Amino acid sequence: MAISDGVYEIRYANAPTMAVDVYGASTTKGANVELYAVNHSNAQVFYIDLEDTAKWSIRNIYSGMYVDVNGAGAERGTNVQQWTQNQSRAQMWRIVETGETMTIEGVTCPIVKFGSYVTNDADTYYLDVNGAMTTNKTNIQIWNKNGTPAQVFALYPTTKQDTSLPVPSIQGWTKTLGGTDYAFSRAAASTLYPAWLGTQSWASNTSNGFEGRWRERSMDEDTSTWGDWSDDTAWSTVTTTRNETSYWLTAGLPATLAAGSKTRQYEFQLRAFVGAGDNRVRGLSATATLDAVIVPNITFSTAGFGPEGLRLSYSSDYTGGATNIKVTSIVVSSNEMVTTPTEFDGLNVSGSVLVPMDALAGWIPNGSSATITYQVGNDQVTLFPDESTATKTVSYNAGSGLSVTPTATPVDGRRLKVELGTNDATGAWVMQNGKLTEAEVTNGVAYIDYPFGPFEVFVAASNPAGTRWGTASLSLAAGSGVLAGQKPCHAWNWDGGYFLLEYNTNLLSTERTIEPINETMALNGREYQNVYFQGPIKSEFSATGLLYGGVTESTKEQMFELARAHHVTYRAPAGEIAEVAVVGISYQEQRGLTKVEVTMVEETR
Secondary structure, three states, X not given: OOOOOEEEEEEEOOEEEEEEEEHHHOOOOOOEEEEEEOOOOHHHEEEEEEEEOOEEEEEEOOOOOEEEEHHHOOOOOOEEEEEOOOOOHHHOEEEEEEEEEEEEOOEEEEEEEEEEOOOOOOOOEEEEEHHHOOOOOEEEEEEEOOOOHHHOEEEEEOOOEOOOOOXXXXXXXXXXXXXXXXXXXXXXXXOOEEEEEOOHHHHHOOOEEEEEEEEEEEEEOOOOOEOOOOOOOOOEEXXXXXXXXXXXXXXXXXXXXXXXXXXXEEEEEEEEEEOOHHHOEEEEEEEEEEEEEOOOOEEEEEEEEEOOEEEEEEEEXXXXXXXXXXXXXXXXXXXXXXOOOEEEEEEOOEEEEEEEHHHEXXXXXXXXXXXXXXXXXXXXOOOOOOOEEEEEEEEOOOEEEOOOOOEEEEEOOOEEEEEOOOOOEEEEEEEEOOEEEEEOEEOOEEEEOOXXXXXEEEEEEEOOOOOOEEEEEEEEOOOOHHHOOOOOOEEEEEOOEEEEEEOOHHHOEEEEEEEEOOOOEEOOOOOOOEEOOOOOEEEEEEEEEEEEOOXXXXXXXXXXXXXXXXXXXXXXXXXXXXXXEEEEEEEEEEOOEXXXXXEEEEOOO
């Protein structure tokens, strides 16, 4: 059978359990070459390479040194050793094929002789086992050609690795051929390219190359444990592109994630080789492992804005665990509205997230177009570095599965009863002239001291899990809609009572005095015995109006209740609302009507 370049154990045909061996697996030049019992170590593995016509070299793959006739001595009994490559005749051999084979460990092996080129014809001296002995450490030498079993060997092919070949240095993975992005993969990525380093000299030799294989496994969606590795793909030559010393696979690995898995893990093994076919010499392999993780795809369906902030209804295609979202930017009319990025962890497949008002730069007008920039993550990777954007129209009446349909009804005391339409209500607010006032909500109902002028009522609701939510608003104005017939007046409201002055609009006046003061006013007998003024300012109100006996909603008895009341809310006809303490009431009765003047001081609670 024909001999070709390859990696072999050189067995002694006279005793096939013995092999040519480098003493002590030495890596030192001059180390002896001897006969030793087969142990399959690299000390007994040689790369046999055709260097020139009929001239072969024999290199030990562990030490990288060559089988060498000491001093190129052309006489029988000259010792054989290992030595660094010098391409002298002492390291050149003629392989003489006998045409015979023998079976060793189930492998058919050609029987050959090795003639030394220490003489020109390479047919005078042959590789020889001293005395045709079959014991460990029997010396190997050259001796005159004699046709004895001492000079007959069998070449046993092996797949042992050549440790002298360069080991690739895996750099990582790139999503672009020849790129430098070694980041995570995205779901359904079509290809992933391992990248590694080589040397210029290695790349310039056309007989050199790389071969690789890969395998994969999936993480169970429910248990978050790895399944078994699938069978390795067979080793095969990998087609590469090169940029100086860096290499990339021309064809990448498939990275489509299987249904029912959170993560798929790929392992790629790569090794250098020399030669062709079955007789390739292969180096040590390098391994690169990649986790291909699902990056949740987020869809924002609505952007509902209210006093709580901006609530975004979302859905995620990640069903293997929790989704994470971080809102980093909201741009409205070229203005950045986010002052503090907000992160949400452990989210369900669908629901809503609230970017609170204290993380925003201000109020977002109804109907605005908002560009939302965000990052996503999951229970495998907290946040992926890439950012995504979505553009949504901001609405004051937007929700996600929870119906919020507030209704407003005037009640006694010129107050407004707002029914939010759900017991999941979380808040109600009144906004007028940019000022926001929160109202208390109980069992889905809020009672609001509204201003006598155009205003908006906002309501918000959310179920305990936050998966269903809604916002809504009502735009109202005194004298129209549900407030038709509710004329402006002076109004005082407190727990359990109210007092109104109205009817004669000529007397619907409010006077306000601002007086510097550095003292505390004592109001004996009231719940708030001391009225504290904010800074060195005292703000005093004087309100004047009429009572018509039997016509107006309020009576003198209610006026007396106001005088005895504790903390009260005052609403002026012009729309101002203030928390006040009543410090004096005077009245005159004339022909069935009562003229009333109430003096108040604004409280700071």
